[in-house]
Amino acid sequence: MKEFVLLFQNAPAGDNKPSPEQMQAIMKEWDNYMGSIAAQGKYVSGSRLGGEGKTLKPGNVVTDGPYAEIKEILGGFIIVKADSLNEAFEMAYGCPILTVGGYVEVRPVIGTNE
């Protein structure tokens, strides 16, 4: 089976931090979203990514964090099995990140897509 990556891009960080209630609600949505993909037998693996980090650019330019400019931050990713890009793309629908201004990018994993 072919593999595809779903990259979950956060919206640029705004001033409104979600409340604990909102965070709990969105956690549940993620739980159900992942469960839905896993129930189809298409989930391979996945990870959330921490907000901290470091970036290395040409010329040995080091910056703290993944946010050099006002850019979307990669919040996490999952790897799924599907027969085609379209089938994998179907799984992007319903992703909770879409409700908070983020987006999902779907890309094929090279080596599994011949």
Next chain:
Amino acid sequence: MRQENELIPHLFRTEYAKIVAVLCKLLGIEHMQLAEDMVSDTFLLAAETWGMKGLPPNPVAWLYTVAKNKARDVLKRNAIFSNKIAATLRHSSSEQITEDIDIDLSEQNIADSQLQMMFTVCHPCIPAESRIGLALNILCGFSADEIADAFLTNREVIYKRLRRAKEKLHTENIKIEMPGVQQVAGRLDDVLTTLYLLFNEGYYSASQNTVTRKDLCLEAMRLSQLLTQNRYTNTPEVNALLALMCFHASRFDARTDATGATVLYDEQDEYLWNNELIEQGKYFLSYAGTEALGKYYFEANIAYWHTHKADSIEKWQNVLHLYNQLLQLEYSPVAALNRTYALSKVYGKQAAIPEAEKLGLRTHLYYVLLGYLFSGIDNTVALAHMHTALSLCRSENDKASVKKNIERLLHK
């Protein structure tokens, strides 16, 4: 005399397994047949003697004494054995062994020997499908006949499978010992899988023999409990598996009605549920860890929620969450179906329908789920799904269940 006849079969099976384990450990795997023969002879003598003279005051001690004497006789007569035992027991000198050979049938050594035998029986070189049979035979004292009856297979098939497995142990020169600390975790996985499958054989078996089926479950639980009593094998996953077995076993009496038909969960009389087993399950669950280390952790927690028969939002939210996590760890069609059912309990049937339609399964249970989800929303579609389910059923029990569902739909 009736009491004596009833006592021996029970005694035979439990004590047979224990003594065989100790003797096999002592003599080595290549002499397993000899060990088994010695113990069989002991029980034959017991049956004959007790039948005539009645039960001795302490039957277990009687069996152990006779078994020890038989073993000592064999060891004394055979110099090869004597030297080998001398080496392993580190007796004082290379002189002849005297009556000082102690066949250690203490509780500790019995437990240790059985534990070691468990790892032996589940050794990677043994084909997976043979491990359960081998476990039942050596660890639980089941005859090939009893195993064949439990699995609804031919006695010859079982006999051959057991013989081949024992030969494999012999040719691969497998030692009866605990795996090294590094390997225990991996090997323990194999043991747990075998015990899980053994339990399932008893629980879901189509065999009509409920006594045997219960025995299989109880044996799986006994062996799992043995693992919790050794500090190297007393892991959270083992406790989770044991908790899972306790919870399932608690419903054993409620699962079949007087005719032997399966009674589904929703229709079970919860007063037939065994509360003692539920409490035991909770006890072991408390040692299953707080982190999800493996699938038994999830299954045990789901089973825990099912010890509460009444529907509640809390129950189903928890169950849904647990299935979401379990599926990411390990997919199974049954878990996928159950997850969808739990989702319908939390968010309603309408919300669950698109989820169900994504599952891509073709089993009768899948269509039963669809039938359930559509009932009350579009009964015509629901009925159609139920009929599809019926056409896919393979056992009479399953057909009966689906027919009941259809009846209910038609009378709504």
